[in-house]
Amino acid sequence: MTSRTAAEREVFELTGQRTPVHVLLRDVFRHRDLLVMMARHDYRSRYRSASLGLMWSVSLPLLQGVVIAIVFSHLVGGGRAKAYVPYVIVGMSAWSFLSQTVTSASTSIVDSGAIAGRIYFPRLLLPAIPASANVPGLVISLLIAEVIALVTGAGLHLTLLLLPAVVVLAWILVVSIGAVMSMAHVYSRDVRYVIQALTLILFYAAPIIYGLSANGGRRALPASLRDYVIANPATGVVQFARYALTGHADYLGRSLLWTGGWTVLFLLATLVLYSRFERVSVDRL
Template sequence: MIAIAKNLYDYRELMLSLAWKNIIVRYKQAYMGLAWAVIKPLLLMLIFSVVKSFVGIETGGIPYPILAFAALMPWILFQESASEGVNSVVGNASLIRKIYFPREIFPLTATLTKLIELLISFLILAGLMAYYQMAPTWNALWVPLIILYTLLAALVISLVGSAINVYYRDIGMALPVLLQIMMYLSPVIYPLSLVKQRLLEDQAAGSWSDILYFIYTLNPLAGIIDAFQRTMLQGLPPDLASLWPGVLLTAILLPISYKLFKTAESHFADVI
């Protein structure tokens, strides 16, 4: 682990250059530029709010628009980090053919680049909290760890996905669909408390309820979104019971994903 960190540190200037290139390319011919980082979560928040007005979703007294926006922030960070990470190696084919450097720099840089858009979303969240007269507490200090956890979860998909995408481009086509399905399996539109109530309290699935809730929380986004909402909007610490299954799964899969990436790396220049 120390050797990996040192290796990446040695190429920090390249990572900064690639990060800047990613930002320029993404918004170069976009008339509204970084404004799209604002429009996307706001538009989704409005759509979810309209849906909520028809179906009714218990929010525990928190205004639904800000609850939805707080769910969308880590979700969009994860979704776009994973999407760009999976396509990062193929997207830099010309550079891979020219010189050697650690190829994991591509998915890692693609993931870290999304932090700029996240900072913009934090400004919007601050405005919404001021509007709804909500103030953060010291529990907001958990947020950097939650964001780090989100990036690591995205990196699991980015590393293995980008390696597979070099050999089978289908993964790049299938990923948006899979992530869309994953959104509905994560507490983005609805809060985790609703799932907990139905499964743990109401035992809606009978004897399978506890097992199904555990499987649900294996999805890292379940604990991440709930923890972000609790720490920022409710002034509460993260619910460790909903966090640990996803943390454990991520801790197991991340080194496996990295190992698979490094195994496939030696043939990238030949195949790509």
């Protein structure tokens, strides 16, 4: 056994008071390798028994995008523009990452109650695990969307280099929302259903199947509703992904500002909630 001197020893002190924010962040930082490891294992274990593996998580939003593109462009009427298919697919890829991840992140603390109730590790890792495990799926589906865009004649843009920034933004957004929701879910099991309802509403309140302005044969949103759609936290990510892949997105600046604002708000809420409840929430698991 290794012997450690007193100076090397970590000491933990627990009182009824809240966890200071710097301790909270230091703990997360110290356990960053655990996050990587658990995300990797989460990712592997999810697809291990499925023969198509990761392809499922990539192909489902693609398929959804294709179906929607066909239905809306041919059956409902309107534009028959080739640009509509990649437009919807890019939007769907970004959206399905956001919605799936927030859904699984928001139940993450309760779902891992068996471990969380017995072993301490920073609870903030839990919502970050599905967010990180879903990143490869997001990257691959965005790349496939890019290929489809190229095939349909969108042309290659240098903005593609922004793709990592898109992924980082999406990740931070879902981690902060997931963190708040997962802690709230410990205290009220209604949260899961609220999330389901919200993702349904926010899907239609995001520029995924329609455009913020008429362009390339797409149907555009009435101007009176536009401000609400831009305020949707998902809009910034969807538009940013679009900008990176196709070199153009309407109202990019404003939607990014909104998404950034939401992210900061949720991150602050996360710090407040976790410093207050991290060490007592287990009593409710």
